[in-house]
Amino acid sequence: MTKRNKLEKWQKIFVNRSLNMGNIRAIGFDMDHTLAMYNREAFEALAFRATLQKFIDAGYPSELERLQFKPEFLIRGLLVDMDRGNILKVDGHKYVKTAFHGHTRLDKETRHKLYNSESFKAYEFLSMDSFFALSEVQLFAEIVDYMNSNPGKIQKSFREVYADLRKFIDKSHADGSIKDEVLRNPEKFFIRDKHLATMLIRAMDAGKHLFLLTNSNWPYTDAVMTFLLGEASSDFPDWRQYFRYVIVGSGKPGFFTGSQPFYEVVTQSNLLTAAAASLEQGKIYQGGNAQLLQHLTGFRGDEILYVGDHIYGDIIRSKGSVNWRTLLVVEELEKELLKLEELRPALQSVYTRIGDREVCDEELQILRSKIASNARQAKIATDRGDARKAQHLLAENEKLLEKAHEKQTLLVEIDEQIKQAIAEREANVHPVWGSLMKVGLERSRFANQVESYACIYTSRVSNLRFYSPFKRFTSYHDILPHEV
Ligand SMILES: [Mg+2]
Numbered sequence: 001m002t003k004r005n006k007l008e009k010w011q012k013i014f015v016n017r018s019l020n021m022g023n024i025r026a027i028g029f030d031m032d033h034t035l036a037m038y039n040r041e042a043f044e045a046l047a048f049r050a051t052l053q054k055f056i057d058a059g060y061p062s063e064l065e066r067l068q069f070k071p072e073f074l075i076r077g078l079l080v081d082m083d084r085g086n087i088l089k090v091d092g093h094k095y096v097k098t099a100f101h102g103h104t105r106l107d108k109e110t111r112h113k114l115y116n117s118e119s120f121k122a123y124e125f126l127s128m129d130s131f132f133a134l135s136e137v138q139l140f141a142e143i144v145d146y147m148n149s150n151p152g153k154i155q156k157s158f159r160e161v162y163a164d165l166r167k168f169i170d171k172s173h174a175d176g177s178i179k180d181e182v183l184r185n186p187e188k189f190f191i192r193d194k195h196l197a198t199m200l201i202r203a204m205d206a207g208k209h210l211f212l213l214t215n216s217n218w219p220y221t222d223a224v225m226t227f228l229l230g231e232a233s234s235d236f237p238d239w240r241q242y243f244r245y246v247i248v249g250s251g252k253p254g255f256f257t258g259s260q261p262f263y264e265v266v267t268q269s270n271l272l273t274a275a276a277a278s279l280e281q282g283k284i285y286q287g288g289n290a291q292l293l294q295h296l297t298g299f300r301g302d303e304i305l306y307v308g309d310h311i312y313g314d315i316i317r318s319k320g321s322v323n324w325r326t327l328l329v330v331e332e333l334e335k336e337l338l339k340l341e342e343l344r345p346a347l348q349s350v351y352t353r354i355g356d357r358e359v360c361d362e363e364l365q366i367l368r369s370k371i372a373s374n375a376r377q378a379k380i381a382t383d384r385g386d387a388r389k390a391q392h393l394l395a396e397n398e399k400l401l402e403k404a405h406e407k408q409t410l411l412v413e414i415d416e417q418i419k420q421a422i423a424e425r426e427a428n429v430h431p432v433w434g435s436l437m438k439v440g441l442e443r444s445r446f447a448n449q450v451e452s453y454a455c456i457y458t459s460r461v462s463n464l465r466f467y468s469p470f471k472r473f474t475s476y477h478d479i480l481p482h483e484v
Contacts, residue, residue, distance in 0.1 A: 007466055010337040013458040015473040016451050019305075019325055022470040026244075026299045027203055030252075030308035031214035033131050034329050034461055036224050037191040041071045043182065044135035046189075047169070050177040051139055054168035061153050067142040073103065074134050074141075075433045076332065077446030079125040084114070085144035085158040087137065091439035092448040094120040098433060102144035122445065126162075129311050131331075136169055179220050186227040195462035197232035200242045206469030209297070211245035213255070213306070215313075218248045218265045218284055245279050245297070249286040252310075253317035262288035262296075290322040307461055311446075316453045328454035329461050332436045336429055337459070343425050350421045350441070357414045364407040371400050451477075 029035050048069040056062050079088045086106070089098040096115035099106040106114070128137055143161055147154050154161065172178050182189045203210060214221055229239035236242055248265065251258070261275035265284040272286060279285060279296045294301060301323035308314025309329045318324040340347075374393045381390040422441065426434030434440075437447035450457055456473050458464075467473075 008337075009341060010334040010459045011463050011466055013327070013456050013463055013467060013473065015456050015475045016477055017455040018475045019455045019473040020470075021305075021468070021473070023303060024208065024305045024325065025303040026209040026211060026297065026305070028211045028213045028304060028306045028324075029461070030306075030310070030314050031212060031216055031221060031224065033309040033331065034307055034314075035196065035212075036228055037193060037331070037460065038131065039189050039191055040131060040134075043189050044071060044131075044138070045069045046181055047132070047135040047172065047178055048139055050172040050181075051136070051165065051168045053177070054171055055143075055164070058164065058168070061150075064143070064146065067139070067146065069135065070138060072430075073432065074128070074138055075430055075436055076128050076131065076134065077436050077444055078128045078137070078433065079122060079445075080128065080137055080140065080162075081125050082140075082159045082162040083157070085140070085147075086114075087141060088115065088125065089433050089439060090120070090122065090445040092443035092445060094122065094445070096120065097439045100141070100432075102141045102148060104145075127312070130313070131309070132169075136165060140165055183220065183223045186224070190224065190227060192228060193460065193462050194232075195465055197229055197236070197242075199462045199465040200229075201233065201235070202465055203469055204242065208469060209244040209299075210242055211247065212243045213247045213250050213252070215250055215252055216248060218267065218270050218286065221246075221248045222267070240282060240284075244281050245285070245293075246283075247285045247288055247293075250288060252313045255288065256290045256317035256321040258289045259291070260287045260289050262286070262292065290318070290324070294322070305455075307464075311449050311453060316449075319453055319455070325455045326453065327461075327464075328450060328457040330436070330450065330457055330459060333457075333459035336435055336437070339429050340435070343428055346421060346425045346428075350418060350425070353414055353418050353421065357411065357418065360407055360411050360414060364404060364411060367400055367404040367407065371397050371404065374400070 032038070052064060052067060055064055074087070077089075079090055080086070081088060085101055087100045088096045091097050096111055099111040099115065126133075126137075128134065140158075140162055143154070143165075144158060147158070147161070156164075200210060212221070212225070216224070225239040229236070229242060231237075240246060247262070251260065254260070262279065262285040263272040263274070264276045265272060265286050267284055276283075276285060279293070290301075293299075294304070302325060304324045305327055306314065306318045306324045307327040307329065308318070309331065311328065315326045315328050319326045374397045378390040378393040378397070381387075381393065426438075426440070429435040435444070437444055437450070443451075
């Protein structure tokens with residue numbers, strides 16, 4: 001095993017809430033974007049085109065065909081205001097810090113008026129938690145722009161267009177326009193992680209029971225998992241040998257709160273048998289619910305670690321409803337942490353300037369007090385008929401005012417430099433939206449959710465192999481600002 005201090009930052013597992021892996025008896029894995037890493041650009045472009053075709057088939061103007069997929073425009077963690085056709089980035093204190101209407105940035109005043117003048121209700125908006133949302137919202141932004149520059153050509157509100165969009169995406173998934181293409185050419189759409197099998201085998205050898213819990217259907221799951229693990233290890237020629245239980249079509253997040261039975265999938269025909277009374281290795285199940293899974297397997301909720309990429313579907317529900325422990329895979333961290341490492345000196349200089357600002361501000365405050373005090377004493381002196389003293393004090397104040405003015409100018413300058421340095425740093429991470437986890441120096445709404453709901457998080461699932469299967473992950477989060 002690699003020594004931890006030699007790990008690159010993106011290889012590390014980060015801890016929000018202490019977790020003793022020794023107490024974990026079963027590890028469940030989501031498939032899409034967790035075990036299966038997608039070549040996102042190829043996949044999102046495909047989803048974009050397939051869905052766009054459905055718009056045209058449904059009678060939307062055929063010139064929509066010219067719309068372009070722009071893979072770099074969006075990041076996860078944004079919110080969509082479907083009524084106004086806007087996309088928002090929100091900080092951890094619910095302030096909208098960046099807003100776009102279609103592909104056009106809203107100016108500060110408009111943004112403030114629309115979103116920050118009264119308390120912001122995130123639940124009124126659509127949250128872009130999943131990678132699948134990226135191409136969806138990108139297409140929405142394209143159509144918003146089209147509607148603005150071609151008034152009257154689409155006689156619908158933005159919200160109605162979004163409702164159609166959802167419908168067409170579901171249709172593209174259901175009728176195979178996306179998945180068939182993916183399965184015809186998996187090399188194009190998936191990235192094989194050569195360490196995936198090693199990670200799974202290490203966990204199995206440590207006595208953990210592994211299970212797969214995915215919303216994808218059986219034929220898709222089988223094809224993807226075969227591509228990922230079919231030839232990964234000669235000890236396990238069939239990918240199903242890695243998993244004690246395989247559950248497809250699980251309907252998360254409903255899986256964590258519902259009471260649906262498990263059905264066995266007859267793998268040859270993809271048909272279902274009657275509700276299953278037990279879960280057996282080597283068989284494939286569909287549906288089910290978390291309570292029943294615990295009952296049939298004998299694992300308590302806190303003995304199960306669930307690994308997923310979807311903060312709402314995989315993580316909030318599994319932790320909130322059944323108390324499973326959670327590992328969130330945040331794929332973007334891999335690139336972002338490398339980038340942020342590069343930008344560390346830039347951040348240092350921001351903090352240095354913030355220090356300078358504090359010093360300058362304090363000096364300014366001292367000057368201001370002195371000026372006020374002199375003015376007060378000058379008035380008293382005048383009242384007492386001591387004109388000389390009053391004059392002396394007022395003369396001193398003139399010099400002090402000049403100094404204060406200089407400090408004030410410097411302060412504005414430093415402020416501007418800080419703002420500029422932060423903006424440059426952000427733009428280096430992503431030209432439009434900055435970092436996934438930050439808004440300037442503050443946390444983003446997304447980061448707040450990661451902190452609240454994921455016990456531990458990392459950039460890719462195979463990073464688990466760097467840590468002992470009995471590792472105690474310790475959180476230092478309970479340290480308060482005054483204890484640092
Ligand atoms: Mg997933």
